[in-house]
Amino acid sequence: MALIRYGGGDLDYIGQFEDDLADLIKTYRGKDCPAYLVGHSSGGGLAIRFAGGKHGHLVSRAVLIAPYLSHDAPTARQDGGNWAKVLLRRTIGLSMLNAVGVRAFNHLHMIQFNFPKAVLDGPNGHSATQSYSFRLNTSFAPRRPLERDVAALPDFLLIAGQEDDAFDASAYETTLSAITTNGHYQLVAGASHLGVLYDDRVHEAISQFLNREK
Numbered sequence: 001m002a003l004i005r006y007g008g009g010d011l012d013y014i015g016q017f018e019d020d021l022a023d024l025i026k027t028y029r030g031k032d033c034p035a036y037l038v039g040h041s042s043g044g045g046l047a048i049r050f051a052g053g054k055h056g057h058l059v060s061r062a063v064l065i066a067p068y069l070s071h072d073a074p075t076a077r078q079d080g081g082n083w084a085k086v087l088l089r090r091t092i093g094l095s096m097l098n099a100v101g102v103r104a105f106n107h108l109h110m111i112q113f114n115f116p117k118a119v120l121d122g123p124n125g126h127s128a129t130q131s132y133s134f135r136l137n138t139s140f141a142p143r144r145p146l147e148r149d150v151a152a153l154p155d156f157l158l159i160a161g162q163e164d165d166a167f168d169a170s171a172y173e174t175t176l177s178a179i180t181t182n183g184h185y186q187l188v189a190g191a192s193h194l195g196v197l198y199d200d201r202v203h204e205a206i207s208q209f210l211n212r213e214k
Contacts, residue, residue: 010107010133015053017046017139022055034060036210040197041166042068042132042140044158049142052149059154063206066160066167066193070141071111074171083166083193085112094134106135119194150179157184157209159202161191184209 011017025035037059039047044067050056069075071086091110098106109131119125132140142149158176160169173185191199 009129009131009136010109011136011139014103014106014135014138018050018053018055021046021050022058025055025058029058036061036063038063038065038206039067040065041193042137044068045140045142047156048149048153049140051154052143052152056152061154061210062156063209064156064158065202066164066169066196067158067172068141068167069146069175070144073146074175075167075169077166077168083114085114086110087112091134103135106138107133110134111137147179150176153180153182155182155184157186157206159186159188159196159205161193161196161199162187162189163191164193164196166193 021037029035035058037047037050039045039062044064047059047062047064048067048069051059051062071088071091087110090108094105094108094110097103110133112131113129115125115128115130120128158172160167160172162169169187173183176183177185186205188196188199188201191202196202
């Protein structure tokens with residue numbers, strides 16, 4: 001299973017999340033019971049990556065909540081919305097090394113997150129993952145080119161807050177609808193990147209999407 005440590009996240013190899021999810025689905029999914037993936041932010045990126053990978057056939061629907069596409073996607077903010085800082089030179093260097101099969105440095109961290117002080121000082125602040133290693137972040141992100149994994153998505157709902165402070169939510173529909181017609185899109189007025197998770201309108205939209213007939 002993936003290792004998430006206090007302060008920073010890492011795992012054993014690129015693609016481990018997909019393998020772990022596939023094992024989970026195969027273990028607990030009943031006969032003729034569909035499997036749905038629901039992911040927020042990096043979890044949304046993982047849902048897209050999963051759809052385009054070797055286990056994608058296991059999933060019937062997906063819910064992408066303000067998903068991470070890539071650090072240079074049309075949805076990315078130039079300053080990361082002050083939410084995330086990408087160590088760009090390290091990322092480029094590690095990508096080049098991986099391209100020639102050198103993976104000895106994939107444990108190095110390449111992205112840091114600026115959690116609100118209220119979150120870090122809260123009751124669950126000790127569990128906040130404040131940075132990702134190269135192999136963890138790569139395992140969350142859709143593969144390049146983005147079109148490949150997005151095109152493999154099953155029927156999906158993409159929902160984000162209009163006041164998303166991490167990504168440009170207005171760019172989601174134009175970016176993904178140019179690749180696939182399987183998407184349904186909804187922007188929630190007044191909701192931020194984290195606030196969207198606690199919004200009753202979001203919960204209702206997800207419930208309706210997952211419970212509707214095909």
